[in-house]
Amino acid sequence: xxxxxxxxxxxxxxxxxxxxxxxxxxxxxxxxxxxxxxxxxxxxxxxxxxxxxxxxxxxxxxxxxxxxxxxxxxxxxxxxxxxxxxxxxxxxxxxxxxxxxxxxxxxxxxxxxxxxxxxxxxxxxxxxxxxxxxxxxxxxx
Numbered sequence: 001x002x003x004x005x006x007x008x009x010x011x012x013x014x015x016x017x018x019x020x021x022x023x024x025x026x027x028x029x030x031x032x033x034x035x036x037x038x039x040x041x042x043x044x045x046x047x048x049x050x051x052x053x054x055x056x057x058x059x060x061x062x063x064x065x066x067x068x069x070x071x072x073x074x075x076x077x078x079x080x081x082x083x084x085x086x087x088x089x090x091x092x093x094x095x096x097x098x099x100x101x102x103x104x105x106x107x108x109x110x111x112x113x114x115x116x117x118x119x120x121x122x123x124x125x126x127x128x129x130x131x132x133x134x135x136x137x138x139x140x141x
Contacts, residue, residue, distance in 0.1 A: 010035045012126030016089065017042055017060065019129055023096035038062045048081060049105040058099060062088065062122055066095055068102050089125045 010033060017031045017040045024044070031042040040060040047056050048070060055071040057078060065088035069078035084090065084098050119125070 007035075008130060009038065009123050009126060011130040012123065013038060013040060013060075013129070015129030016092070016126055019092040020058070020095045023092045024099060044099065044103070046103045048102060050081075056103070058095070062119060065089070066098070068099065088119050089122070 014033045017033055021031055021042055026042075026045060031040060033040045038061070040058075042058040042060075044056040044058060047054060048068070051070045054073070057069050057071065059067045059069050059078065059080070064083060065086075066084040067080045068082045068084075069080045071078055082102060084095060
């Protein structure tokens with residue numbers, strides 16, 4: 001099967017998120033990657049100290065990078081608690097270190113008020129993480 005440019009970008013993001021999950025010591029398929037808009041969800045083991053009764057997760061998008069969020073009880077959108085400052089595609093070990101700090105109670109970076117600059121080099125930066133053999137996502141009409 002041939003992959004178009006979008007599929008290669010999604011495969012790169014899948015591999016990148018998988019690398020982050022491995023750095024966090026998570027097992028199984030604890031993440032989801034979507035193609036439109038390009039983003040990811042990564043369920044975490046553990047909870048943030050300020051929200052002991054809510055599940056925690058990491059979110060990623062191409063404009064803002066990584067965010068730590070808590071689940072709501074009503075199934076609404078997750079509530080972002082902190083953004084990882086700096087690069088939109090930081091090394092997986094940096095994401096894991098930041099996440100462990102948040103789970104241990106270290107305060108995070110406050111919400112961003114504006115998205116970062118568009119990342120024109122995102123496909124090239126995610127390409128090394130592309131995972132061979134992943135099933136391509138169905139095309140959205």
